[in-house]
Amino acid sequence: MSTGESTSDITEGTYRALCKHGYADVTMEDIAAETDKSKSALHYHYDSKHDLLVTFFDDLLESFTERLDAVEGETAYDRLLDLIDTVLLPPDDDSPDRGFQTAILEMKAQGPYDEAFRQHLQAHDRTLRDHVEEHLAAGVENGEFRSDLDVEASADFLVTVFNGAQTRCVAVGRPIEETRETLRAHIDSMIVADGGGR
Amino acid sequence: MSTGESTSDITEGTYRALCKHGYADVTMEDIAAETDKSKSALHYHYDSKHDLLVTFFDDLLESFTERLDAVEGETAYDRLLDLIDTVLLPPDDDSPDRGFQTAILEMKAQGPYDEAFRQHLQAHDRTLRDHVEEHLAAGVENGEFRSDLDVEASADFLVTVFNGAQTRCVAVGRPIEETRETLRAHIDSMIVADGGGR
Numbered sequence: 365m366s367t368g369e370s371t372s373d374i375t376e377g378t379y380r381a382l383c384k385h386g387y388a389d390v391t392m393e394d395i396a397a398e399t400d401k402s403k404s405a406l407h408y409h410y411d412s413k414h415d416l417l418v419t420f421f422d423d424l425l426e427s428f429t430e431r432l433d434a435v436e437g438e439t440a441y442d443r444l445l446d447l448i449d450t451v452l453l454p455p456d457d458d459s460p461d462r463g464f465q466t467a468i469l470e471m472k473a474q475g476p477y478d479e480a481f482r483q484h485l486q487a488h489d490r491t492l493r494d495h496v497e498e499h500l501a502a503g504v505e506n507g508e509f510r511s512d513l514d515v516e517a518s519a520d521f522l523v524t525v526f527n528g529a530q531t532r533c534v535a536v537g538r539p540i541e542e543t544r545e546t547l548r549a550h551i552d553s554m555i556v557a558d559g560g561g562r
Numbered sequence: 563m564s565t566g567e568s569t570s571d572i573t574e575g576t577y578r579a580l581c582k583h584g585y586a587d588v589t590m591e592d593i594a595a596e597t598d599k600s601k602s603a604l605h606y607h608y609d610s611k612h613d614l615l616v617t618f619f620d621d622l623l624e625s626f627t628e629r630l631d632a633v634e635g636e637t638a639y640d641r642l643l644d645l646i647d648t649v650l651l652p653p654d655d656d657s658p659d660r661g662f663q664t665a666i667l668e669m670k671a672q673g674p675y676d677e678a679f680r681q682h683l684q685a686h687d688r689t690l691r692d693h694v695e696e697h698l699a700a701g702v703e704n705g706e707f708r709s710d711l712d713v714e715a716s717a718d719f720l721v722t723v724f725n726g727a728q729t730r731c732v733a734v735g736r737p738i739e740e741t742r743e744t745l746r747a748h749i750d751s752m753i754v755a756d757g758g759g760r
Contacts, residue, residue, distance in 0.1 A: 379653035386675065388586050466674050473667040476660060477584065482734070489734045514747075521744040525719075527733075528726025533723075535670035536680070536687045546719040549712075554751055 373399050374409070378420045383463030387470035387514065411533070414480075421484040423473070428488065433493040440503030441556065447495060448547055451526050452540050469534045492526070493519050499554065510557050518555060522547070571597050572607070581661030585668035590614070593759045612678070617671070619682040626686065630693040638701030639754065646695060646745055649724050650738050660731065667732045690724070691717050698753065708754050716753060720745070 377399030385394050392413050396403040410416040431450050437443040475482045496519040503509035526528035575597030583592050594601040596693050608614040629648050635641040673680045694717040701707035727741035 386671075390629055399602075416741060433750065462674060469667070469671040469729075472729060473584075473664055473671055474734040475735070476664050485733045486735075489730065489736070509718055517744050520740065521723075521748070524726035524744075525722055526726065527729040528722035528724065531667075531670060531725040531729045532722060535673040535683045537673070537684075538687075542718065543722055545591070546715050549715070550719070550748070550752065554748065 374401065374406070374416070375423045376418060377401075378416065379464065382420075383465035386463075387417075387467045387474075390467075414478075415470075417471075418480045419482070421481065425484055426490055427492070429491050432491065435495070440499050440506065440508050443497045444496070444503070444551065445548065446469055446557075447499060447520075448526075448544060451492065452529060452544055458505045460535075462485060464480070469531060489523065493523050496522050503555070509555050513555060525550075572599065572604070573618060573621045575599075576614065579663065580618075580665035584661075585615075585665045585672075588665075589607065612676075615669075616678045616682070619679065619702050623682055623686055625690070627689050631695070633697075638697050638704065639749070640702070640704050642694070642697045642701070642749065642753075643746070644722075646724075649690065650727060650742055660735075663728055664732045667729060687721065694720050701753070706755060708755050711753060720722060723748075726734060 376396070377397075378395050380398040381390050381394040384398075385391075390413070393403050393407050395413075395416065396406050399406075401409075406416065410419065432447065435443050435450055436508045437446050471481055472485060475485050497515055500509060500513065500515045500518055504511060504513050504515060525543065525547060529538075529540050532538040545561045569745050572593070575595075576593050578596040579588050579592040582596075583589070588611070591601050591605050593611075593614065594604050597604075599607075604614065608617065630645065633641050633648055634646045635644050669679055670683060695713055698707060698711065698713045698716055702709060702711050702713060723741065723745060727736075727738050730736040731738045
């Protein structure tokens, strides 16, 4: 088995273990149970649970960036909506994976305490903002979006809304789909030129 | 000392202990150290740390509701902005208390696992939405806000933005003040009648 396959096995096992047990409670044993590795094999690869989770975070960020890069659509408007679906919906499932969203929220709450996590969270936040900005700037450039749009502030606002939708989904079980509808109204009124919705 | 004073001493001590240690790590000993009670006196009042934190959550929700009820301003627009300041800024301090915001985010991440916390989180979410709706409906009624405003969806969207601002403040250290500016632009364009800002 190549290192790549082994890594991907551990990544997927970690994903499943986080969904089941949450960030605070997950153990190396839980993760091993979700892979074809023994617990001691995991300890051979990683010094600690923290070390493994930081690597997991790395992989997660990389695959998230790939998904953002793969956003498509004929118009900037279509690409923006596709990005929203990419961020708010999980890759392989129509219903949001609340177990995983919860683990991510737990890790976000570690931001102030954990330097490695914080760097990943900041990189993730920046990558997301950059991608949103790119679609907004393209839409302003080709006349789809308002010429006076504050691209930077709008992108930042959208990223705030994404975070809020994810947090409320975990904390109070509010369906993430509802935010997509309101976001679309926001974009049609605030971002699209002449307030013309599609 | 009255029971009321004793409760308030414990509430304030719990607040300080959560700011210092976070939700996951805080102990009854940490909380006792921030009050004039011994650890055994705390155990006399509360069966467990969880029991104490649920009571703390109760008090928090009550004082938050009081602060929302105290929101004021001559116009619905002014009251809405005062509400935003109330939600996004802490009561006694100009700079957001990131330690406490972090503890709250940790508790939000317990929503799916902890029935008592979830009920409080849902009550908090509903109270906040209701208060926002009230100001939006008053503004529609008196002609300040758009007559075709979807009051329910707009209130829900604003609550999502509040959650996002709080989450990003904790996770990536983004200043909560920046959201206030963008929120104001959102309200001026999306909510105020004829898009007329103040």
